[in-house]
Amino acid sequence: MASWIGIEEFVAVATTGSFVGAARLLRLSTSQVSRAIRQLESRLDAPVLLRTTRKVTLTDTGRALLEPLRKLVAERDEALAAASGGNNPKGDLRMTCSIGLGERFIAPILRRYAVDHPQVNVVLDLTNRIVDLVGEGYDIAIRTGNLTDSSLMGSRIASRRLVLCASPGYLAQRGQPQSLNDLAQHDCLVGTAEAWQFDVEGEKRSIYPRPRWSCNSGDAIASAAIAGMGLCQLPEFYVADAIADGRLITLLDDIRRADEPVWAVYPQRRHLLPKVQLLIERLKAELGPALARR
Incomplete structure (x- = not known):
């Protein structure tokens, strides 16, 4: 639909701070993102982004549009997810977790999830660095302790000692x-x-x-x-x-410190997608008992 061209790309660039980050998030090429935003700016007859070799910033028009368009994209995603089969998850699911917890517990849970939901294509990235979920295009991460990133939503799924x-x-x-x-x-x-x-x-x-x-x-x-x-x-x-x-x-x-929480965290715009909802439910059901047995 022509009227949508550039909207999601603009929101992604504003969220990640770069065309490269937006391309990664949307799984497009940077040239596709740039072309779509130029079409949006042409329809508006005004620039929404200022591009330099070092950074990308919003224009006054871009700042005025960002939150309404961000909400529009989120509501579209939620409506499409609700209309596409209820709790029938599909599409790509990218998840990240620390290596130790991931190898022992998360990978087996995610493997069973993938077997039960064959329309979901799963990528599990095990790393001990703190991944930028939005900027790097991840759907969900497992983190422990106190949550400090207010841009993410979190569900407590277990505890560890x-x-x-x-x-x-x-x-x-x-x-x-x-x-x-x-x-x-x-x-x-x-x-x-x-x-x-x-x-x-x-x-x-x-x-x-x-x-x-x-x-x-x-x-x-x-x-x-x-x-x-x-x-x-x-x-x-x-x-x-x-x-x-x-x-x-x-x-x-x-x-000894009281048991610390284990969280599933995810970008706000993805929290209602069936593939994320059902995975969180499975993690709550399986991870807590698995850790308790250890």
């Missing part, structure tokens, strides 16, 4: 810490989280241990702890088996 632990051999040589102050005297093994979290007399405390050894793999940190290299604080699923069979011993349990 952080555990401080060390091997019996290490503790026999170095002694068992009795307080947070004692941690400064120990070798610390640090993963992707630079801060270790505790609750002391109802107050949240974060400490930043000086690592003797660090790695961005939770499995590698757990293995180092089992080998007697030092203390680590990790999500329980990394160390549950080693704790159960005595290869690791939990420490400072009396000031």
Whole structure:
């Protein structure tokens, strides 16, 4: 429909801050995005974007149009989703999650989801970096702790526990810490989280241990702890088996941080799409029990 040409492309450029980001979000080429916006500007007889080699900014006309057009695109998506078969998900679904949680839990859940919904094409990107969902064109991400990005919506789908632990051999040589102050005297093994979290007399405390050894793999940190290299604080699923069979011993349990939330987060304009709704429902049903068993 000619009257729609340029509208979604303009909203995408304004949202992502670039033509490249908009093209990625819409799964188009940058030339297609640029051409569509030029057609929109021709119909308006006014520019909506100012383009330089460094950045893209909105004109006065663009600023006036952005929110009404953003709402128009969102309402269109929701109406089409509702009319396309109710809870029958279809199309591409791009999801991102941290590597450890993703490999153990999210990938199997998403695999079962894809089997049950053959009209959905699934891409799962496992990475420990914080992905820009809008700018990089993702539908949903799994994140833990407090949510800080107000542009995203979130549904709590599970909880996870952080555990401080060390091997019996290490503790026999170095002694068992009795307080947070004692941690400064120990070798610390640090993963992707630079801060270790505790609750002391109802107050949240974060400490930043000086690592003797660090790695961005939770499995590698757990293995180092089992080998007697030092203390680590990790999500329980990394160390549950080693704790159960005595290869690791939990420490400072009396000031362990309360279980932290696990969230499914997603751009606002996608939260009513059936493919996202049904995946969130499945994550709530399956991830929480899976983590609890660990």
